[in-house]
Amino acid sequence: MAGRVDLDGNPIKPITICMIGAGGFIGSHLCEKLMSETPHKVLAVDVSNDKIKHLLEPATLAWADRIEFHRINIKNDSRLEGLIKMADLTINLAAICTPADYNTRPLDTIYSNFIDALPVVKYCSENGKRLIHFSTCEIYGKTIGAFLPKDNPLRQDPAYYVLKEDASPCIFGPIEKQRWSYACAKQLIERLIYAEGAENGLEFTIVRPFNWIGPRMDFIPGIDGPSEGVPRVLACFSNNLLRREPLKLVDGGESQRTFIYIKDAIEAVLLMIENPARANGHIFNVGNPNNEVTVRQLAEMMTKVYSKVSGESSLETPTIDVSSKEFYGEGYDDSDKRIPDMTIINKQLAWNPKTSLWDLLESTLTYQHRTYAEAIKQAMSKSTAN
Numbered sequence: 001m002a003g004r005v006d007l008d009g010n011p012i013k014p015i016t017i018c019m020i021g022a023g024g025f026i027g028s029h030l031c032e033k034l035m036s037e038t039p040h041k042v043l044a045v046d047v048s049n050d051k052i053k054h055l056l057e058p059a060t061l062a063w064a065d066r067i068e069f070h071r072i073n074i075k076n077d078s079r080l081e082g083l084i085k086m087a088d089l090t091i092n093l094a095a096i097c098t099p100a101d102y103n104t105r106p107l108d109t110i111y112s113n114f115i116d117a118l119p120v121v122k123y124c125s126e127n128g129k130r131l132i133h134f135s136t137c138e139i140y141g142k143t144i145g146a147f148l149p150k151d152n153p154l155r156q157d158p159a160y161y162v163l164k165e166d167a168s169p170c171i172f173g174p175i176e177k178q179r180w181s182y183a184c185a186k187q188l189i190e191r192l193i194y195a196e197g198a199e200n201g202l203e204f205t206i207v208r209p210f211n212w213i214g215p216r217m218d219f220i221p222g223i224d225g226p227s228e229g230v231p232r233v234l235a236c237f238s239n240n241l242l243r244r245e246p247l248k249l250v251d252g253g254e255s256q257r258t259f260i261y262i263k264d265a266i267e268a269v270l271l272m273i274e275n276p277a278r279a280n281g282h283i284f285n286v287g288n289p290n291n292e293v294t295v296r297q298l299a300e301m302m303t304k305v306y307s308k309v310s311g312e313s314s315l316e317t318p319t320i321d322v323s324s325k326e327f328y329g330e331g332y333d334d335s336d337k338r339i340p341d342m343t344i345i346n347k348q349l350a351w352n353p354k355t356s357l358w359d360l361l362e363s364t365l366t367y368q369h370r371t372y373a374e375a376i377k378q379a380m381s382k383s384t385a386n
C-alpha cells in the first residue's frame with residue numbers, strides 16, 4: 001500500500017469516505033477494494049449489511065479500524081449530515097434500481113432516486129464536500145436509431161446509437177410508460193447536481209453504470225429475496241439455471257446490452273476517488289463496449305457457461321418467450337441498445353475495461369452455483385414434500 005501515487009504522480013493521502021448504500025452490490029465491491037488496496041477509511045451507511053458482513057467481522061481483520069457501519073435510512077435520519085461533515089468525500093449509491101419496480105412502484109422509485117438524494121446533495125454543497133453520485137446509463141433512454149425503420153442503413157451508423165455523455169439526448173417514452181420514472185428521476189438529480197456545481201461550486205462526479213454485473217448482484221427469489229421478486233437479468237437467468245427451468249426472454253430477447261465485470265468497473269471508481277482534479281465536474285460512462293449481446297445471446301451464453309461450471313447438462317428447451325406485460329406488468333418499456341462512448345473516461349482517467357463476457361460469466365456463475373445450488377435444492381425438495 002505504501003508509495004501509492006495518483007495519475008499525475010502525486011502521493012495519495014488517506015481520506016474518509018461516507019459511502020451511502022455501502023451494503024449493496026456495488027458498495028460491497030467498492031468497500032472490499034478500498035479495504036484491501038488503499039489506506040482510506042469508510043463510514044458505511046445502509047439499512048442492511050448482509051453483503052459486507054465479511055468486511056466488518058471479526059474485529060481482528062487488518063482493516064477493522066478503517067470501516068464502520070452505520071445502520072441509517074437516509075429518508076429520515078438526522079445523523080446523515082454529521083457523517084457527511086466528518087468525511088472528505090461522499091459517495092451516494094442508494095437507489096431503487098431494478099426495472100421490475102419502475103412501473104409497479106413508480107412512487108418509491110421516484111422518491112428513492114430523486115427526493116431521498118436531495119439532502120445528500122444539499123449537505124455536500126453546504127459543507128463544501130466532494131460528491132460522487134451514482135446515476136445510470138438508463139438516463140439515455142432509447143437510441144435515436146430506435147425511431148428509424150428496421151431496415152434503414154443509418155441504424156448501423158454509430159452516430160445513431162453510441163451514447164455520449166456530452167452530446168446524446170435523453171429519450172424517454174410517454175408518462176403512461178412508467179418504466180421511465182427511474183430514468184427521469186435520475187435525470188433530474190443529475191441536472192440538480194450539475195447546477196449545484198455551476199451555481200454554488202459543488203465538486204461533483206457523476207457515474208453512469210452500463211450493466212455492471214458480478215457476484216452479490218441483486219438476489220435469488222425465494223432464497224435471499226422475496227419469492228415473487230423480479231431482480232435484474234443476471235439474477236433472473238441465474239435463478240432459472242439453478243432451478244433447471246427455461247430462461248424467460250422478454251419480448252423476444254431482442255434488446256441489446258453491454259455487460260461489464262463489476263471488478264473492472266470498480267477500478268474506474270477508484271480512479272475517480274483518487275484523482276479528484278481529473279474527475280471533478282465530469283459525468284462518466286462506465287461500461288464495456290466490447291461486450292455487446294442481445295438478451296437472447298446472453299441467455300445462450302449463460303446456459304453454456306452454467307453447464308460448464310455446474311457439470312449439469314442443459315435443458316432441451318433452454319429458453320421460452322414471454323411478453324413484457326406478462327413478465328413486468330403494465331407500463332413496461334425498454335432501452336433498445338446501450339453502447340457507451342469511452343472518450344471522456346479514456347481522456348480523463350486513462351481507464352479501459354478488461355474482462356470478456358465469457359470470462360465474467362464464468363466467474364460469476366461459479367459464484368452463483370457455489371452460493372445457491374444447495375439452498376435451491378433444499379427449497380425445491382421442501383416445496384415438493386409439502
Ligand code: UDP
Binds near residue numbers: 098099232253255
Ligand atoms: N430480461 C429478460 N428476462 C428476464 C429478465 C430481464 O429477457 O428474466 C430482459 C429485460 O427485458 C431487458 C434486459 O433483459 O431487455 C435487461 O434487463 P435488466 O433487468 O437487467 O435491466 P436493464 O438493463 O433493462 O436496466
